[in-house]
Amino acid sequence: MNTEGKLGIALVGLGNYSENELAPALQETQHCYLAGLVTGSPDKADKWKKKYNIPDKNIYDYKTFDTIKDNPDIDIVYVVLPNAMHAEYVIRAAKAGKHVICEKPMAITVEECDQMIAACAAAGKMLSIGYRLHFEPHNLGMMRIGKEKPFGSIVKMTAENGMGDTKGWRLDKVLAGGGPLMDLGIYCVQGCRYTTGMEPVAVTAKEAAKTNPEKFTTVEEGLSWVMEFPDNIKAACTTSYSKEMNKLRAEAQNGWAELSPAYEYRGIKGETSKGKMDFPQVNQQAKQMDDFADAIKNKRPTPVPGEMGRQDVKILQAIYKAMESGQRVEII
Numbered sequence: 001m002n003t004e005g006k007l008g009i010a011l012v013g014l015g016n017y018s019e020n021e022l023a024p025a026l027q028e029t030q031h032c033y034l035a036g037l038v039t040g041s042p043d044k045a046d047k048w049k050k051k052y053n054i055p056d057k058n059i060y061d062y063k064t065f066d067t068i069k070d071n072p073d074i075d076i077v078y079v080v081l082p083n084a085m086h087a088e089y090v091i092r093a094a095k096a097g098k099h100v101i102c103e104k105p106m107a108i109t110v111e112e113c114d115q116m117i118a119a120c121a122a123a124g125k126m127l128s129i130g131y132r133l134h135f136e137p138h139n140l141g142m143m144r145i146g147k148e149k150p151f152g153s154i155v156k157m158t159a160e161n162g163m164g165d166t167k168g169w170r171l172d173k174v175l176a177g178g179g180p181l182m183d184l185g186i187y188c189v190q191g192c193r194y195t196t197g198m199e200p201v202a203v204t205a206k207e208a209a210k211t212n213p214e215k216f217t218t219v220e221e222g223l224s225w226v227m228e229f230p231d232n233i234k235a236a237c238t239t240s241y242s243k244e245m246n247k248l249r250a251e252a253q254n255g256w257a258e259l260s261p262a263y264e265y266r267g268i269k270g271e272t273s274k275g276k277m278d279f280p281q282v283n284q285q286a287k288q289m290d291d292f293a294d295a296i297k298n299k300r301p302t303p304v305p306g307e308m309g310r311q312d313v314k315i316l317q318a319i320y321k322a323m324e325s326g327q328r329v330e331i332i
Contacts, residue, residue, distance in 0.1 A: 008035025025285035031293035106309030137279035152253030159188035162240030179219030185239035
């Protein structure tokens with residue numbers, strides 16, 4: 001592979017998303033390439049090293065991670081770990097003098113987000129959150145619905161994202177920070193924010209009944225919430241770990257637009273009151289990582305910065321507060 005002029009990315013955490021989405025996407029990118037690995041599993045390191053021809057000097061474990069600062073092959077560190085570990089590794093990557101991409105949700109708390117943003121700023125390095133849908137044509141089409149108002153002003157939003165099952169660390173509140181809201185519901189929050197171009201001012205929420213209390217001991221199985229936006233726009237949202245859902249819908253004064261599925265890695269489809277959305281399918285992860293590498297090279301801001309991730313975490317925390325209290329919670 002010709003890596004000349006490309007920025008090197010090291011993936012931290014070689015789970016399913018790194019293995020099946022990010023690493024393959026890095027074979028298609030124009031501005032960056034897979035340069036290094038950080039894993040606690042020697043077996044994974046060996047397998048990846050052979051598959052992607054990664055030199056031993058670019059392979060780290062969690063104990064040797066900080067020595068990445070001495071490696072000029074690695075420009076960007078991509079943190080793909082359980083949510084509770086994001087803050088630590090973003091801060092360590094920044095201190096090692098690397099630009100950082102962090103998977104969503106950015107962190108468990110707003111305080112952690114502030115620490116991550118401050119660490120990158122102090123190091124003079126860029127921080128981006130893995131919001132791939134900001135580079136996906138159908139979701140970009142939804143952003144234009146709110147911005148250009150082809151159907152007039154938006155009056156109502158609906159967003160649903162759920163899957164039939166989950167396992168592992170996502171069921172552990174300590175590691176995940178919560179249940180499907182953190183993992184899937186964040187897409188609904190994001191979708192309503194980027195479609196309206198506005199920020200929610202208040203939220204009400206209700207936890208779904210647990211059909212499997214033994215499995216969902218520390219996190220919610222599902223929940224629904226309503227976000228109130230300026231201009232009396234309301235967004236009705238639902239998320240679940242026991243029900244398949246995938247929709248983003250905007251209703252405006254003179255028409256509507258809907259994506260279904262809206263948030264998948266591939267196969268996104270859209271329709272409006274004027275007919276089908278005719279956009280190409282793209283490799284979202286390749287577009288996302290290329291844009292960040294290009295932003296670094298050209299010293300321009302990333303469209304998906306840490307501040308955007310912080311705002312989502314703030315909203316997620318307000319939704320949990322509303323769910324637990326049964327009260328309407330204002331988002332200040």
